[in-house]
Amino acid sequence: MNNHLQVIEIERMILRKAWWLFPVLGVLVSLLFGGPFWAWVANQPMVIHWQDICTLRSAILAAVFSLIPAGWRLGLKVRRARAWTGLCVLLVLCAAEWGLRQPTVQTALWLAVEPRIEPSQHFMREVCYVRLEENAGRATDDPSVIVVGSSQVLNGVDIGLLRSELQPCPVIRRAMFGMSPLKALAMQPFMPFQKDDTCLMYLSEFDFTNQDPFPYAWLRPYSTWASLPGVLDCIPWTTRMHFWRQVSDVSIAASTEWWRARDFIRQIAFHMWAQPEAQTLAASGPDPAAELAENAKARIRFSVAEKNGLEEFARRLETKGVALCIFEGDVNPALYSPDRLRAKAEIREYLEELSLVSSYRFVSVDEQNLELTPLDWLDLSHLNAVGRERLTRRMAEELRSFAREMDASGG
């Protein structure tokens, strides 16, 4: 028998003998809308009761899925099926892309990832929070303060205290581990900026030195065509050429959510029904002496991409009518070395000069007048509870004064 006819004969046999699988599949799909699915999402035990199955929704879905065999039968008669396949696949892929971008699916996705990541996977956890918050949208349209920055902000700003200090102005946190200016630019479409908001950034020389030349693992989950061209423009072309494979990767991510969220979908695939086994985390932080020695060894390299990233980020905020306030970040005085102090001075000078061009508020360490001592630091770059409170109160004070100035100037 002709190969094609043989395959068609088997398809006919499936349709004859296994047609009932499709309504059953419809009933199973109906569970996606009910409690058992959300229990699975939350990594809780899934218990399916009869009342979950015997619903009007499952009856409707069973009826809808019963139409698949009918469509399949019609498809058997289509001539030149190969020619139509491309179009049909394209339609299905577009539908799948649209489906994955739907708020309910997004909520389910990011909620499902969160309980399935290991305690040490900070970046993945932060992305989940950001995507969930972005999906939920802003709680209010009132002008808000949006805090942006790296772990220096996560550790250095007491967000609860800042909220209470700035009441009734809402405060939104969009800080993440390792967020340098370039990464902030990449993440900008996921930041809920509106006109008259204030963006608070905390930047130290750490953010402009010794950064990844092309942090594609970081860029991929935030890659969109709204931000990617700007991000790529900030990176020198020689670096882009060197990392051309990674540039292709983030370009695909910008085009489809299935690729953008792939690390997270894979995380679910590998931990479908149970939490990953907790890695043994060090009971205490890193050894300060070892960290100091490691830092002292590191040669300080300035990153042009980060400077470009900050300039582009500031430009975009200005376009959106968002005021920018940059706090100069500090590090533990124990880390000061002639090289680091030189880098710090250079970055301060750069931020001061840029503030004149980009019209943002720059608050240098001298102006902050905090006089932080080694006792205010948890480690070499992150503040402890005492330092955090001092910095947060100072930031609140500065933001209040900034808001008053803005009101007075009518902008």
Next chain:
Amino acid sequence: MVFNSLVFLVFFVVVYSLYRLLPHRQQNVLLLVASYFFYGWWDWRFLSLIFLSTAIDYVAGKIIYISKERPRRRKVALIVSMTSNLAILGFFKYFNFFADNLVVLLQWAGLPTFTRHLNIILPVGISFYTFQAMSYALDIYRGHLRPARSFLDFATFVAFFPQLVAGPIERASNLLPQIENPRKVTRAGIESGTWLIFWGLFQKCVIADNLAILVDGVFDSPTPTGAMSLLALYAFAFQIFCDFAGYSNIARGLARWMGVELMLNFNNPYFAVNPKEFWARWHISLSSWLRDYLYISLGGNRRGRRRTYINLSLTMLLGGLWHGAAWTFVAWGAFHGALLVAYHWWAENFSLKGKPDSGRWLWVRRIAFFHLVCLGWLFFRAKSMGQVGVMLTQILTDFSWTPAATNLLAAMILFCLPLWLVQLLQEKTNNLAAPMELSLVPRTALLSLMILMFLALSNTGGGAFIYFQF
């Protein structure tokens, strides 16, 4: 430069564009240059090895062919060809293995020992191209083949880049005429080639490279539970199949784009019900090579039952050693040799041969034999014979089910489901191209599912194919 990389994509686009523009002779020049570039991308120094092997076999082939009346000269030429290929293979692949074991043996015998562990890098694909080159000389010697018309054609046959580093181990009788004569690129060839490339990439990047993560996690663990060990074995069975069959499919697909038909290397091996059938479906190019050039040369089944069993065992033992210089591979080969001997003995004594398989018993036999194959894979994958013992003990004594086992099982089903569906269809229709013959709805569903799984689940950091190391 691996098939599942962007670098290869760029390489192939450039080579293929030029290939379509050039006439036949220039196409061969292009293929040879491209193949040497492809191989040199790993380590250009080893190009000298492939060139040496090619030159020796080309000259040996000519001498064997023109010396029909001088049997002694023919024999000498054949011996030179065989020993030079085996010497290259033996030195680069087995020197340290034999030296280390000799030291152990001397120590055991209380004799003075030596230290001769050389820091040798194993050239990629050495076992494949040396076997391919050797078959050429052997076929001419046996009178099955005439020598290549030109050195260019022969060098292109040995180095043809789609199958250079991991097979299929082509026979000159199949590939050489296709190199020597003008090739025709057809629309059907491009269509079926595209499916083979896509399916091969799916097998490699979505199935094999993800299963590798699951398998490595268990095999790297000092004390995996019995359930985890068994699931990891199942996962490894599909990982190694998809890794190798994926490569072969991509190789065959790329060749079809160029109008070349490479031999079939895998034919749904896990549907086999006995070891004989398994070896007729698994790594067909190697098993048929071993059959034609080793088993038959040893006497095959022409010298009585006992000698047949010895020949079978020896062939499989060397087949195991071909895979790598380690006792685990030897044990794997010995295990399959024992299976083949047991099957032949059983079949001859209980006259099983020729009995048709059908219905439920067919599936029972398939599943039972699959478990035997998995047992063999334990030897293949384990880091040492000690680990084989530990995992077997765990499977038989500590079969505790853990949440991690649930995750492993769920992930394995997720990654393997398209494979099982496609293979069921191929087996049911006895047609490996069956997925391309599906009607509109199931074909759309299958391709969409594969593309979405590729986008969301493929392991982009998977790296090289397992069989490159062999």
